[in-house]
Amino acid sequence: MSTKLTELVKKPEILSGGHRLCAGCGASIAVRQMLMGAPDDVKLVIANPTGCLEVSTTIYPYTAWKASYIHCAFENAASTLSGAEAAYQSMKEQGRIKEDFRFVAFGGDGGTYDIGLQALSGALERGHRLIYVCYNNEAYMNTGIQRSGATIMGSWTTTSPHGVKGSGKKENRKDLTAIVAAHNIPYVAQASISHWKDLVRKSQKAFAADGPAFINVLAPCHRGWRYDMEKTVEMAKMAVQSCIWPLYEVDNGKWKLTTKVPNKKDILEYLKSQGRFSHLFKEENKHLLPIIQQNIDEEWEKLLKKCE
């Protein structure tokens, strides 16, 4: 399949305008790019756990989705979709459904890293043919910027404040993409909205995979990250270039770096561009900067070894 834009623009728009996500939201960009990779001859079933994307795209009596859509609770997008997929397989076998369907879940990082992890793990283990997309904005943005398992160390959120006693989140994030890869499913990838071609190609691979697929997409949030709204794509690009968000895939167990970073940038530039890290540049917190850089370097080296 082609990743040429002249081909992609001919595809029907599945997320229509008029939804009420913030201006400059990264989540809807992630959804649009992801669905550009869907094959033309299939119908889609979308599941959406609670989160920004769900509350803003489906405000009754309006929906932005031009596909079958189900909203489920925060923790069970993967199990809801598993059930739908299992029912579809059965009905297809009985000849009650003729068309081809594909199943896609869009969860935020809260609904994937933390609350929905158990349901996700179960769905992956059972081997349902579904795609789980995590649009990762590194905190619970819908409820007003609380820390999640995806939040980077040192980052400010309302539940990891900075002041006399605190200096942002103390713990490092968990590596969910690697956790999912450990389920030995056909396709796992990490992507970013700034590298759209890479993301569309990964989406095409995920749709083609015969079994569960998982894509973790970095979708910056300007309200939570504290930058100007037109810089959403720029922030995602900087994250890739500073290797805090490496782009790779695990295709049937084979790790591969999909975007090489020849001139790895210092993390300082990335941290300086966002208000959530502004306290790190105060005298009393400056000792944290080398630790953050060291964490990134260690994770990057580990990844390079896996991709050899």
Next chain:
Amino acid sequence: MTWEIKDIQKWDWKKHPAGAVIKDPGNSCQFKTGGWRTFRPIRDDKICNQCLICYVFCPDSAIIVKDEKVVGVDYNFCKGCGICAAECPVDAIEMVDESKAKKKQVE
């Protein structure tokens, strides 16, 4: 399928579908978000090289493409985030103050 919701405010509870089912997929296009805008993207057709990058990065699906070419911005939905202008490789999109742009339109 069309689902008439013009007088939904006057519906009694029996008329609402069970489970808050929305019977018209993609009907958010009836809800205009253009009023959120403080800056309006204006595209210069002479500079634009039709790379379609604005289409792929628009969060509001507001870039209108016809025959593989960008023909304009749907101001009913564009919230004026300015990502298209920031990411345009040839700087063909300019963000103009909405009130000034509106005044110009009237003239």
